[in-house]
Amino acid sequence: MIRFSPLLLALAIGSLAGCDQSSSPATPQAKIVSTARYGATVNADRLIFADPREWLSHGRSYDEQRFSPLDQINADSISSLGLAWYADMDTSRGQEATPIVVDGALYVTTAWSNVKAFDAKSGKLLWAWDAKVDRSKGVDACCDVVNRGVAVWNGKVFVGTLDGRLVALDSATGELVWEKMTVDTTKPYTITGAPRVIKGKVIIGNGGAELGVRGYVSAYDAETGEMNWRFYTVPGNPEDGFEQPELEEAAKTWKGKWWEQGGGGTVWDSVAYDPELDLLYIGVGNGSPWNQAIRSPGGGDNLFLASIVALDPDDGSYRWHYQTTPGETWDYTATQHIILANLEIDGEERRVIMQAPKNGFFYVIDAITGKLISAEKFVPANWATHVDLETGRPVEMAEARYEKTGKPFIVYPGPQGGHNWHPMAFNPETGLVYIPAREQSTGYVSDPNFEASIRGWNTGIDFAKGAALIRSSSDAVRPRQSYLKAWDPVAQKERWRVPQPDPGQTSGILTTGGDLVFMGNAGGEFVAYHAQTGERLWSHITQAAVVAAPSSYVIDGEQYVALLVGSRGLPEAGPGAIGATTDKSTNNSRLLVYKLGGPATLPNKVIKLKTASGQSDRPAPPPVTASNETIAHGEQVYGRYCSVCHGPTAVSPDVGTFPDLRHSPRIGSNEAWASVVMKGELAEQGMVSFAPSISDSDADAIRHYVISRANQQD
Numbered sequence: 001m002i003r004f005s006p007l008l009l010a011l012a013i014g015s016l017a018g019c020d021q022s023s024s025p026a027t028p029q030a031k032i033v034s035t036a037r038y039g040a041t042v043n044a045d046r047l048i049f050a051d052p053r054e055w056l057s058h059g060r061s062y063d064e065q066r067f068s069p070l071d072q073i074n075a076d077s078i079s080s081l082g083l084a085w086y087a088d089m090d091t092s093r094g095q096e097a098t099p100i101v102v103d104g105a106l107y108v109t110t111a112w113s114n115v116k117a118f119d120a121k122s123g124k125l126l127w128a129w130d131a132k133v134d135r136s137k138g139v140d141a142c143c144d145v146v147n148r149g150v151a152v153w154n155g156k157v158f159v160g161t162l163d164g165r166l167v168a169l170d171s172a173t174g175e176l177v178w179e180k181m182t183v184d185t186t187k188p189y190t191i192t193g194a195p196r197v198i199k200g201k202v203i204i205g206n207g208g209a210e211l212g213v214r215g216y217v218s219a220y221d222a223e224t225g226e227m228n229w230r231f232y233t234v235p236g237n238p239e240d241g242f243e244q245p246e247l248e249e250a251a252k253t254w255k256g257k258w259w260e261q262g263g264g265g266t267v268w269d270s271v272a273y274d275p276e277l278d279l280l281y282i283g284v285g286n287g288s289p290w291n292q293a294i295r296s297p298g299g300g301d302n303l304f305l306a307s308i309v310a311l312d313p314d315d316g317s318y319r320w321h322y323q324t325t326p327g328e329t330w331d332y333t334a335t336q337h338i339i340l341a342n343l344e345i346d347g348e349e350r351r352v353i354m355q356a357p358k359n360g361f362f363y364v365i366d367a368i369t370g371k372l373i374s375a376e377k378f379v380p381a382n383w384a385t386h387v388d389l390e391t392g393r394p395v396e397m398a399e400a401r402y403e404k405t406g407k408p409f410i411v412y413p414g415p416q417g418g419h420n421w422h423p424m425a426f427n428p429e430t431g432l433v434y435i436p437a438r439e440q441s442t443g444y445v446s447d448p449n450f451e452a453s454i455r456g457w458n459t460g461i462d463f464a465k466g467a468a469l470i471r472s473s474s475d476a477v478r479p480r481q482s483y484l485k486a487w488d489p490v491a492q493k494e495r496w497r498v499p500q501p502d503p504g505q506t507s508g509i510l511t512t513g514g515d516l517v518f519m520g521n522a523g524g525e526f527v528a529y530h531a532q533t534g535e536r537l538w539s540h541i542t543q544a545a546v547v548a549a550p551s552s553y554v555i556d557g558e559q560y561v562a563l564l565v566g567s568r569g570l571p572e573a574g575p576g577a578i579g580a581t582t583d584k585s586t587n588n589s590r591l592l593v594y595k596l597g598g599p600a601t602l603p604n605k606v607i608k609l610k611t612a613s614g615q616s617d618r619p620a621p622p623p624v625t626a627s628n629e630t631i632a633h634g635e636q637v638y639g640r641y642c643s644v645c646h647g648p649t650a651v652s653p654d655v656g657t658f659p660d661l662r663h664s665p666r667i668g669s670n671e672a673w674a675s676v677v678m679k680g681e682l683a684e685q686g687m688v689s690f691a692p693s694i695s696d697s698d699a700d701a702i703r704h705y706v707i708s709r710a711n712q713q714d
């Protein structure tokens, strides 16, 4: 059932001879048996070979293709695909991890960086590990307290925690082996990305460029936890000397005192590795602050922001880089998923890197040299007309540089990107890349009063004015939409697309040797499409919105597909909504595992919110009593400090996780409001005090802004 060449098949049998017994069912003495199982034998050879019967690393194999050659579940058999087992994740926060499957165990991370291990066949919980992340750390997370998964190596499971630790757990028992703090804890660093293990080194980056940090990626010895090397993606203060020789050159592309606000360039998601070239590739994030006129007054390319950088995995030394967005000023990270593949281009087989970063261009780059091969828009983009293939540089539209012209401008894609972290997938049999794509515009307005602070987004952009710009110019704004897009990377052309139910949300993708593309959606479904045509072949109601990517594996001759579901409350509409109202129900975060003939059914369970802020018993809002000036000030402060979680224009995108403040019983009382906003009464739930950043009168102005919004119809 695995489409292998005879040579590869022989290799597979040979390399697995020692662990065939590992696919027998778990016994009651699982702990004893498991010391010889469960990730104990993962080594360099196994990771490079990446047997398709397991899912050994984040993107399945080091090339991060997220292609499973398995084909027992295929376009013909899929009608009998059913739920084999499921497990509740005990949280209403987002689920972004890809399940890792090795030696019969399945490992996932869940919200707050917690780890769970299951028997991959039976679904029995083997162990669970609580990262015990201080809930007040949640305020530093740009985009919920999520985690995208673990890495496994030589009997250890590695996870990066939201508060910046790299942790090694015993893969059989979940006991702590070692942990290292990888960040300066006085700064708003977070880790949400999955580690990768390359040649015995655990590679880990971090996030925080929205708040003001300096990006880097580090390697730690998998056995001891000692740091092997660290590569900074942006230069620090030249007076302190440069940690790496190429940073001296990079510093020439910056102006002003960029280091005072960190500069950004965090490596918060993508890592890929080519064992033959022995090159490690990292995706580098946006600038901090976003607004380049503030970050680097006078411009410059600001290396290595928004770049793919190739490193030597042994010592972290620089090999080459390709910058997708020189002098980025729109949050155009190049941290999106990097895929390595062999493509035939102009009659020649080339080893290439493919990336569809936020900026809307699909890049094909020579994996050996870093030279651009081709770049075309995979979604509409108005910040650049095209990419010049000679220079490798985008040809920008002057108006899009709002920070230079001083004039507000609606740019697409916006900061959510034409494609975000949700992994895309490449199927070498169809030759297509499947991209979870979306279209979205954002009003960029420079904030002339910008001052960096410790608890707000330090972007240098006035979000309130940007939102107003969008509201007042609806004709100029492209409709928001999202879709699964099949992209031919050689022709750089779309082959087909399937619209997705939520215009603002997409999910990760798996493609298989069974001619299938698997993708969940925000409408609460898990769907399989034909990889050639996009025809919808199968779906299952997940009772939760989906953002994560599935993985696939085989045990005892049966192919499984595993997926974490849960994000942003229950689906509001569509087949997966199970008649629940999102105002009253948190999401059903779960691990769902499927196989042909799977007999399990989900309980028709709707988890109730603990707080009573549902639509039916919603009290009438207090009357508007504040001046327009106060409300406008409140809107501005809200835009900077509150909107990321509680939603732009005070409409919560996810009432299951972030209360819709318009319906808060606290908005009628300055005291009740201040006890949360300024005194941190709900810090244990992640709502810390904002007293370090805003004044009492700022807090009250926010309250009056929310009251004014509660009295409006939209």
Ligand code: CA
Pocket: 209, 210, 285, 286, 331, 333
């Ligand atoms: Ca960002």
